[in-house]
Amino acid sequence: MSAPTVIFQVTAIGTSPRALATTVRSVLYWVRNTPKLRFRYLVWLLIEPDGYATDPDLYEGLRTEGVTVTVIPRAYRTKLGTSGKARALQFASEERIRLRLSDPLIWVYHQDEETCVGQDTLEGISDFVARGDRLVGTGVILYPLDWAGSPSHVQELTRSYDDFRVLDSMTAAGNPTSGFHGSHFLTRADVEDSIGWDARGYVPGEDLLFEIRVRREFGSVFGLLKGFAYEKGAFSMRDQLRQRRRWVHGVLHALRRSDEVPLRRKATLAYSALSWFSALPSVAVLVASVAFHYGPLLIVTGVFTGFIWTSMVFAYVEGYRLHRRYLYHPASWPRLALHGVLGALVDVLAPWYALVTRPSKGDFIPKDRPAEIPHPRPVGPTVPV
Amino acid sequence: MTEANATFGDQRARAPSGAGPSEPSRDALPSDGPARNDPRPTARWPTRAERELEYRTVLAELDAIHRILGVPAEPGALVPRAPARASSPAAEGVEGLPPLGDARGAPSPYLDDRLASAREAAAGISTEFEAIQRRTQGLGDSVATLRAELDRAAEELSFLRAGPGVDSRSGSGPAAVPPNSLPKGRTGSPTTPGAIPVGGEPTPPAYAAFTVARYNETVGEARDRRPRLFGTTLLLAAAISAVLVTLAFFAHEAMPVWWLAGLPLVWMIPVPFFVVSFVGTHRILSAGPLDLPEAA
Numbered sequence: 001m002s003a004p005t006v007i008f009q010v011t012a013i014g015t016s017p018r019a020l021a022t023t024v025r026s027v028l029y030w031v032r033n034t035p036k037l038r039f040r041y042l043v044w045l046l047i048e049p050d051g052y053a054t055d056p057d058l059y060e061g062l063r064t065e066g067v068t069v070t071v072i073p074r075a076y077r078t079k080l081g082t083s084g085k086a087r088a089l090q091f092a093s094e095e096r097i098r099l100r101l102s103d104p105l106i107w108v109y110h111q112d113e114e115t116c117v118g119q120d121t122l123e124g125i126s127d128f129v130a131r132g133d134r135l136v137g138t139g140v141i142l143y144p145l146d147w148a149g150s151p152s153h154v155q156e157l158t159r160s161y162d163d164f165r166v167l168d169s170m171t172a173a174g175n176p177t178s179g180f181h182g183s184h185f186l187t188r189a190d191v192e193d194s195i196g197w198d199a200r201g202y203v204p205g206e207d208l209l210f211e212i213r214v215r216r217e218f219g220s221v222f223g224l225l226k227g228f229a230y231e232k233g234a235f236s237m238r239d240q241l242r243q244r245r246r247w248v249h250g251v252l253h254a255l256r257r258s259d260e261v262p263l264r265r266k267a268t269l270a271y272s273a274l275s276w277f278s279a280l281p282s283v284a285v286l287v288a289s290v291a292f293h294y295g296p297l298l299i300v301t302g303v304f305t306g307f308i309w310t311s312m313v314f315a316y317v318e319g320y321r322l323h324r325r326y327l328y329h330p331a332s333w334p335r336l337a338l339h340g341v342l343g344a345l346v347d348v349l350a351p352w353y354a355l356v357t358r359p360s361k362g363d364f365i366p367k368d369r370p371a372e373i374p375h376p377r378p379v380g381p382t383v384p385v
Numbered sequence: 386m387t388e389a390n391a392t393f394g395d396q397r398a399r400a401p402s403g404a405g406p407s408e409p410s411r412d413a414l415p416s417d418g419p420a421r422n423d424p425r426p427t428a429r430w431p432t433r434a435e436r437e438l439e440y441r442t443v444l445a446e447l448d449a450i451h452r453i454l455g456v457p458a459e460p461g462a463l464v465p466r467a468p469a470r471a472s473s474p475a476a477e478g479v480e481g482l483p484p485l486g487d488a489r490g491a492p493s494p495y496l497d498d499r500l501a502s503a504r505e506a507a508a509g510i511s512t513e514f515e516a517i518q519r520r521t522q523g524l525g526d527s528v529a530t531l532r533a534e535l536d537r538a539a540e541e542l543s544f545l546r547a548g549p550g551v552d553s554r555s556g557s558g559p560a561a562v563p564p565n566s567l568p569k570g571r572t573g574s575p576t577t578p579g580a581i582p583v584g585g586e587p588t589p590p591a592y593a594a595f596t597v598a599r600y601n602e603t604v605g606e607a608r609d610r611r612p613r614l615f616g617t618t619l620l621l622a623a624a625i626s627a628v629l630v631t632l633a634f635f636a637h638e639a640m641p642v643w644w645l646a647g648l649p650l651v652w653m654i655p656v657p658f659f660v661v662s663f664v665g666t667h668r669i670l671s672a673g674p675l676d677l678p679e680a681a
Contacts, residue, residue: 026592036541118595123677140675145591161666168665177661224669226677228603230595275655282655285648295638299630300649304656306625310618311659318614322607325599 004105004129005040007096007189011088012113014051016368017058019114019232022145024067026116026230034122038130039107043067046088049074070095078198086206089197097193106189115183116145116230124227128186134223136214138170138185139163144326145232152240154336155343156233157319158312170222174264175215178251178272182207184229191218199258205250212254212261230326237346239365244350245357248273252354277355279348316340443500450507453514597677604675611670618663 008027012020024043031041045059045067052059052071063069070092078090096102107129111117128137140163143156166179185207195213203209214221234240251273254261261269289298320336331339669675 022590022592025590026595029590029592030595035537116592116595118592118597118600120595120597120600120677123597127677162662164666164669165662168669169661172665177658177665224674226675228595228600230592272658275658278651278654281651285652288648293636293638294648295633295636298633298636301652302629302633303626304653305629306622306627307618307663308656308659309625310622311663314614314618318607318610321610322603325603326594 002105003038003040004107004132005042005101006107006109006125006129006186007042007044007101008109008111008117009044009046009092010111010113010115011046011085011092012051014047014059014113015054016113016366017051017055018368020045020047021058021062023111023114023116024062025065026118027111028065028067030117030119030122034119036126037122038126044092045069046072046092048072048088080198080200082197082199082206083202084204084206086197086199086203086209089206093193093196096189102189102193104188104190107186108189108192109186110183111229112183112231114145114232115141118228118230120227121184121229122227124225125186128223128225131223135191135218135221136185136187136211137223137225138181139167139225139227139229140322141181141184141229141231142323142326143231143233144323145230146235147232147323147327147329149329149331149335149339150233150235150237151339151342151346152234152237153343154316154331154339155240155347157323157340158315159319160322161315161319167224170211171220171224173220174268175211175222176268178208178269180207180211183231184225186225187214191221201257203250204246204253208250208254209258209260212258212265215265216260216262234365237342240343240346241350241353243365244347245354248276248351248354273351277351280352283348312344440500443503447503447507450510597679601676601679608670608675611667615667 008024010020010023014020024045027041027043031037043066045062047059047069049071052069059069072088072091076087076091078087082090092108093102096106096108107125109125124139128134140160142160143153147153165177166181169175169177169179182205191214192210195210195217197206197210199206199209211222234243251269255266255269255273285301288294289301316336320331324330
């Protein structure tokens with residue numbers, strides 16, 4: 001008998017070494033402080049040569065702590081010639097096959113450079129691999145790390161609450177509202193490696209393409225991964241805009257260029273994208289309705305306005321409630337409201353900004369806390385909630 | 386400080402300060418707190434009986450140390466030899482020297498020095514012994530930790546072997562996967578949540594607070610709040626919509642130009658998305674599949 005093995009795989013450029021170190025140390029910390037996990041573990045860190053060059057000592061230090069640090073060779077090319085994160089993920093996949101780690105008893109937990117785990121994350125993974133009835137799982141992500149209450153951080157609160165929608169959609173047949181994550185997801189290694197990450201050219205939304213491929217090949221094999229992952233939001237509204245632009249480019253790429261996406265899935269994707277794109281015109285219509293006295297129009301729209309507004313406001317409120325046990329700086333409600341509006345405006349603009357700009361590999365935003373943002377005190381049991 | 390040492394110190398403090406030229410300096414002797422701080426002037430030499438008592442006490446102390454160290458006592462080795470008789474009777478009555486005329490002779494005037502040396506050696510041995518004890522204590526702690534960890538490892542192993550789901554999987558086991566080794570310098574028990582974090586960071590890292598208990602509290606609260614949230618959302622949505630429609634209705638605005646009539650469609654595009662999201666969110670929360678068992 002063999003216990004399953006979970007590979008904690010952090011795939012990143014490596015230019016945020018402190019965030020990366022914290023991420024892998026969170027894994028090392030909790031695997032050694034969580035009794036009765038039903039898996040063995042490996043920690044893989046895959047970075048680019050440029051990232052390694054930013055702090056070689058730190059990466060060598062991580063190696064001595066038990067992390068398998070792999071620098072993707074510059075000369076490495078995938079069969080289809082993909083680039084960016086997909087290239088690194090494909091390298092890891094081929095490495096697993098080479099090491100004979102592509103097996104039903106091997107699982108891969110994907111992390112971004114700032115995806116810290118907690119005891120609950122590991123318990124959730126343990127539960128998932130022990131049940132073994134689903135091939136891919138994802139869960140809720142919180143954003144408490146380096147939280148400063150800025151507009152971009154407040155906007156992330158809604159993402160956590162929206163994850164319940166993501167989980168419901170992902171586990172439903174057809175994924176009607178296109179829910180998935182690029183991090184905090186667990187896959188069985190043989191499934192992932194049979195699917196692969198390779199594609200023609202740069203894929204801005206490699207996670208979306210992967211989810212589509214798995215669903216196409218294996219059907220609805222997605223499960224709910226218990227436990228949170230703990231990440232950090234964009235440090236500025238500019239970074240938030242760039243991050244959202246990458247997401248939109250990922251969706252547009254799947255719609256326009258990928259012949260692997262089934263038509264039905266393209267339709268749901270298109271609708272999800274259209275919903276997002278409609279935000280800016282909706283705001284414009286609202287303003288115009290008031291300014292130019294479109295009373296009859298308001299009678300039509302007003303029926304649904306209450307529901308949309310309430311849903312949006314409760315996304316912030318409930319998102320904050322999900323986070324409040326993990327935040328040291330409790331934000332005041334007026335501040336939350338103001339920053340929420342600002343953060344929402346960035347999200348409203350993002351798809352249109354993406355439409356008029358080209359995809360950029362530089363849209364992976366920095367995750368090392370800037371010097372001007374003070375380091376928050378660690379969250380402990382005494383933190384007021 | 387042993388009782389014998391204290392006696393010796395007290396006696397020394399009472400010794401006359403104006404000793405003869407052959408008398409070793411009392412100030413050079415090892416100090417003992419209470420004796421050094423005694424402001425009373427010294428009055429007389431100790432009597433023979435007192436000296437004998439003191440020597441016996443010191444010898445008994447040395448024997449005890451030998452026994453502790455497991456070294457067989459050599460009766461002749463540490464027993465003061467019979468002191469040589471004073472060379473001149475004229476020395477009788479000289480201040481600072483013991484009286485002559487005893488049948489067994491007077492003790493050597495260097496005996497104090499020898500005793501001091503012996504006492505110093507004994508103190509050294511005692512210190513060394515305490516150090517050994519401390520090291521032994523540390524070793525004992527390490528052994529205890531090792532035993533505890535082995536017990537826990539055995540427990541973990543039993544748990545893994547008995548764990549549901551592991552055996553039921555098809556397919557052969559993976560190639561030998563080396564479990565990661567503990568990092569150098571790691572301290573703290575694996576089951577102690579407050580253990581020193583890996584990497585020796587100066588303050589507890591934020592992730593140390595991400596526990597199952599906190600997670601369960603959070604998702605439990607979200608689940609418990611769900612029915613109220615469901616009702617509140619619908620009520621509030623209805624109220625807001627009612628107010629907006631009422632305001633628009635009573636505004637008696639003129640119908641805009643025909644091409645603007647399509648604008649409500651833009652507004653309604655995301656409505657199905659919001660509805661599906663609302664239903665899905667409440668479905669996940671009400672099913673309650675997010676709870677985790679508390680960590681042991």
